[in-house]
Amino acid sequence: MAAQSKPFRIADDVSRSRNIPWFQSKIGSSLTPAGRSLLEIYSGIPASEVEAHIYDTRDSVWEIFPWPCVGEFWFVTLGLSQHPQYDTLLTRLRNQTPPTKFLDLGCCLGQDLRKLVHDGAPLEALWGSDYFAKYEGAGQEFFRDKDRFQNRFIAADLFDESPDSGLVPTAGTWDVISIVMFLHMYDWNRQVQCCRQILKLLSKSKGSMVIGAQTGAIDAEEVVLKPPYVAEGEERTVFRHNIKTFTRMWQEVGNEVGVQLDISVVYDHQADRERRVKEEQGGGKDKFFSGATHRRLCFTVTIA
Numbered sequence: 198m199a200a201q202s203k204p205f206r207i208a209d210d211v212s213r214s215r216n217i218p219w220f221q222s223k224i225g226s227s228l229t230p231a232g233r234s235l236l237e238i239y240s241g242i243p244a245s246e247v248e249a250h251i252y253d254t255r256d257s258v259w260e261i262f263p264w265p266c267v268g269e270f271w272f273v274t275l276g277l278s279q280h281p282q283y284d285t286l287l288t289r290l291r292n293q294t295p296p297t298k299f300l301d302l303g304c305c306l307g308q309d310l311r312k313l314v315h316d317g318a319p320l321e322a323l324w325g326s327d328y329f330a331k332y333e334g335a336g337q338e339f340f341r342d343k344d345r346f347q348n349r350f351i352a353a354d355l356f357d358e359s360p361d362s363g364l365v366p367t368a369g370t371w372d373v374i375s376i377v378m379f380l381h382m383y384d385w386n387r388q389v390q391c392c393r394q395i396l397k398l399l400s401k402s403k404g405s406m407v408i409g410a411q412t413g414a415i416d417a418e419e420v421v422l423k424p425p426y427v428a429e430g431e432e433r434t435v436f437r438h439n440i441k442t443f444t445r446m447w448q449e450v451g452n453e454v455g456v457q458l459d460i461s462v463v464y465d466h467q468a469d470r471e472r473r474v475k476e477e478q479g480g481g482k483d484k485f486f487s488g489a490t491h492r493r494l495c496f497t498v499t500i501a
C-alpha cells in the first residue's frame with residue numbers, strides 16, 4: 198500500500214500502553230447477546246470460551262493500533278446491526294440481483310461483515326477495507342473463518358489517490374459504503390476530505406448510499422484533543438457533529454461534487470438511555486468517549 202503520511206496517530210510514548218483510559222479491564226455491556234451468538238454460532242466458539250477469546254483478541258489487536266473501538270471492546274458490539282436501517286439494508290443485500298456491492302470502510306476486524314453474513318447477506322457482495330492490512334488475518338483468527346472468509350479485504354488508506362491504492366480502481370462501483378465510527382476520528386476539514394473520497398468510491402446510481410454511525414454531540418464542536426490522545430504540546434482537534442452540522446457537511450460536499458443527496462440523521466436515544474441507566478445504577482462509565490452531552494449519530498446519505 199503506497200499510503201501518504203499517516204492519517205492519524207496517538208501519542209507515540211503511550212501508544213501501546215495499557216494505562217490509557219479507553220483500555221477497559223472488563224467487556225461489560227459491549228458484549229451483547231447478538232455478539233455472543235455470532236461468536237458461538239458463526240465462529241463455533243464454545244460459550245465458556247467466548248469471553249477469554251475476546252480478551253485475548255483485544256490484547257493482541259491492541260498491538261496493531263490502540264483504537265478506542267479496540268480498547269473498549271466496541272468490536273464485539275456489532276455497531277452496524279444497531280442502525281435503524283439495518284433490516285432494510287439486509288433485505289436489499291439478500292434480494293438484489295445483481296448483488297448489491299457493499300464496502301465496510303475502516304472495517305477493523307470485519308465484525309459487521311461477519312454479522313451480515315450470519316444474517317444471510319451473500320458473502321460475494323461484501324468487502325472490507327482498512328488502513329491496517331493486519332486486520333484481515335486478525336479478523337479471520339477472531340472469527341475462526343479463514344476457510345470461509347477469504348479475499349474480502351482491501352488494505353488501503355482512504356486518502357491515498359495513487360494508482361497503487363487498492364481502493365482507487367474500485368471508484369464509482371460501490372452500491373453501499375458503511376462507515377461506522379469512522380469520520381469522528383478527524384477534524385472538520387479532514388472529514389470533508391473523507392466525504393469527497395467516499396463519494397468518489399460510491400456508485401452514482403439513484404439509491405446508492407453511505408450508511409454509518411459515529412459519536413456526536415448535542416452541541417456540535419471542534420474538540421481539542423489532550424494527552425494521551427495526542428503528544429504533550431501537539432495541537433489536534435476532532436469535530437463532534439450534531440444533526441445540523443452533519444447534514445450541512447454532506448450537503449456542501451454533495452454540491453461541490455455535483456450530486457444530489459438525501460441525508461437522514463438521527464440520534465441513537467437508546468444508546469444514551471442505556472448509558473444513563475448504567476451510570477445511575479452505579480455501574481460507572483465503560484465508554485471513555487460517551488457522556489451526557491454526547492449522542493451517537495446514525496445516518497444514511499443516499500444518491501437522490
Ligand SMILES: C[S@@+](CC[C@H](N)C(=O)[O-])C[C@H]1O[C@@H](n2cnc3c(N)ncnc32)[C@H](O)[C@@H]1O
Pocket residue numbers: 204205264265266271272276302303304305326327328329353354355356376377378379382
Ligand atoms: C474507530 S475504528 C472503527 C472500526 C469499525 N468500523 C468499528 O465500528 O468497530 C476506525 C477504523 O478506521 C480505520 N481507518 C482510519 N483512517 C483510515 C484511512 N484513512 N483509511 C483507511 N482506514 C482508516 C482504522 O484503522 C480503524 O480500523
